[in-house]
Amino acid sequence: MKRLLYVLALVPALALAQPPRPQGGPKPPPPPPAAASAASAVPMDENAPRDPNKFAALSLLGDNVQLLSLTPARGDTVQTGEWKAAPAGGLDNAVLQALNQALKAGDGKREVKLYTSSTRSLYGDPAALFVDGKLALPGNLAAAVRSGGAARLLLVTRSRQAPDLAAALPAPILASLEGPGFVLDQRPGGQIGFDGQAGLPVFAPYLSVRVALVDLDDLRLKREQSLAVASRLAVAREAAANPWAATSPEQRVQALEALIEAELPKAVAALVAP
Numbered sequence: 711m712k713r714l715l716y717v718l719a720l721v722p723a724l725a726l727a728q729p730p731r732p733q734g735g736p737k738p739p740p741p742p743p744a745a746a747s748a749a750s751a752v753p754m755d756e757n758a759p760r761d762p763n764k765f766a767a768l769s770l771l772g773d774n775v776q777l778l779s780l781t782p783a784r785g786d787t788v789q790t791g792e793w794k795a796a797p798a799g800g801l802d803n804a805v806l807q808a809l810n811q812a813l814k815a816g817d818g819k820r821e822v823k824l825y826t827s828s829t830r831s832l833y834g835d836p837a838a839l840f841v842d843g844k845l846a847l848p849g850n851l852a853a854a855v856r857s858g859g860a861a862r863l864l865l866v867t868r869s870r871q872a873p874d875l876a877a878a879l880p881a882p883i884l885a886s887l888e889g890p891g892f893v894l895d896q897r898p899g900g901q902i903g904f905d906g907q908a909g910l911p912v913f914a915p916y917l918s919v920r921v922a923l924v925d926l927d928d929l930r931l932k933r934e935q936s937l938a939v940a941s942r943l944a945v946a947r948e949a950a951a952n953p954w955a956a957t958s959p960e961q962r963v964q965a966l967e968a969l970i971e972a973e974l975p976k977a978v979a980a981l982v983a984p
Contacts, residue, residue, distance in 0.1 A: 759859055760859055760860070760861040760926065760927055761821075761859045761860070761861055762861045762862075763817070763819045763820050763821060763861075764820070764821045764822075764823075764858065764859055764860040764861055765813055765820060765821070765822045765823070765860055765861070765862050765863070765864060766822075766823050766824075766825065766855040766856075766858070766860040766862070766863045766864070766926065767806055767809040767810065767813075767822055767823070767824045767825065767863070767864045767865075767866075768824075768825045768826070768827065768855055768863060768864070768865050768866070769802040769803075769805040769806050769809075769824075769825075769826055769866045770802075770826075770827060770832050770833055770836070770865070770866065770867045770868075771801050771802050771805055771833075771866060771867070771868065771889060771890065771919065772801070772802070772833040772868075772889070773794050773795045773796070773798055773799070773800070773801060774792050774793075774794055774795075774833075774889070775792065775793045775794070775795050775801075775889070775890050775891055775892065775962075775966070776790070776791075776792060776887070776888055776889055776890070776891030776892075777790065777791035777792060777793055777891060777892055777894070778790060778873075778883060778885055778887075778891065778892070778893045778894070779791065779893075779894045779895075779896075780880075780883070780893075780894070780895045780896065780897050781896050781897065782896065782897055782898055785897070786882055786883075786884055786897075787884070788883060788884055788885040790885060793892075793962075795890070795959075795962070795963050795966070796959060796963075799826060800963060800967075801890055801963070801966060801967070801970070802826045803826075804966075804967040804970045804971065805866050805970055805974065806824040806825075806826065807971075808970050808971050808974040808975060808978075809822070809824070809864050809866070809974060809978060810822045810824055811975070812974065812975035812978040812979065813864075813978060813982065815975070816978070816979060816982065821860075823858055823860060825854065825855060827851065829848060829849075829851070832847075832848070833868070836867035836868055836869065836920055839865075839867065840922075840931060843930055843931050844928070844929050844930050844931070845863075845865070845922075845924050845929040845930070845931065846929075852929060855926065856926045856929075860926055861925070861926055861927070862923055862924065862925060862926055862932070862982070863923070863924040863926050864921060864922070864923060864924075864978065864981070864982075865921070865922045865923075865924055866919055866920070866921050866922075866974070867919065867920050867922070868888050868889035868918065868919060868920070869888065869889075869918050869919050869920035869936045869937075869938075870886045870887070870888045870918070871886065871887050871888075871918045871936060871938040872886065872887070872938070873885065873886070873887055873893075873916075873938075875887075875938035876916050876918075876938045876939055876940035877940070878914055878916075878939075878940040878941050878942050879893055879912075879914055879916060879940045880893070880895045880897075880912045880914075883895075887916055887918035887938055888918055889917075889918060889919065890915070890916070890917055890918075890966045890969075891915070891916050891917075891918070892913070892914065892915050892916070892954070892962070893912065893913075893914045893916065893940070894911060894912070894913050894953060894954055895911060895912040895913075895914075896911045910945045910947070910950055911945055911950055911953055912942060912945075913942065913943045913945050913953040913954070913957075914940045914941060914942045914943065915940065915941060915943065915962070915965040915966050915968075915969060916938070916939065916940035916941075916969070917937060917938075917939050917940070917966065917969045917970060917973060918936075918937070918938045919936070919937050919974075920934060920935070920936050920937075921934065921935050921936075921937065921974070921977045921978070921981060922934040923981045923982065933981050934981075935977045935980055935981055937973055937974070937977055939969055939972075939973045940969070941965070941968070941969060943957070943965060
């Protein structure tokens, strides 16, 4: 898979939609990036006529995955950590594919241009991207997403939310969710494992993101929706001591991608509805 992140600020990430992959089949590789290799190569015609059937999509999810661990020794105190998903840009790619497919499924006339950024500061506080309800992107980023005549931008960022919003997560968790992540809960209690037996740890991928719809005529926020969703992975008895180590990096990424593919289209449909 080609890396989507480049040295400079912004490149078109994908040129075409992915065809649906067969159930249970391997994920096809993403299409190659568009010809431009840096922001300076992207046409910067901000005055292009706005076409309501054209969308831009920008994912700022990043590769860092939040880890929340609870153990009997710590009780309800959460031990936090971080894991870096690979390949670089893979989660942003999954987000962009989900946005692309959801927009085109809703209306076959829609055109979508997909972007990602290597400006690492943008992956911090998403609220800092909006000033008085207006999107404030640095450098040529705003001009780039406005080029080509798109009328609206779908922007996906991390969102800090309470764990109890994600019904599949155990309670209590005294920490906030932010972006993609995993909860590993090894506390004793009345937990019921995936196989119906009591006492197995809970190993759950989650996604806590904000999806914003921005008017590219004036860069003002039109609508937004936050998602806090999770699922539980099967934990075998022989893996109960360390469910994290029992999964491969590829399996972890696939679990997060499954949440992205299942949940983001619902937010898109709500945001772009008339």
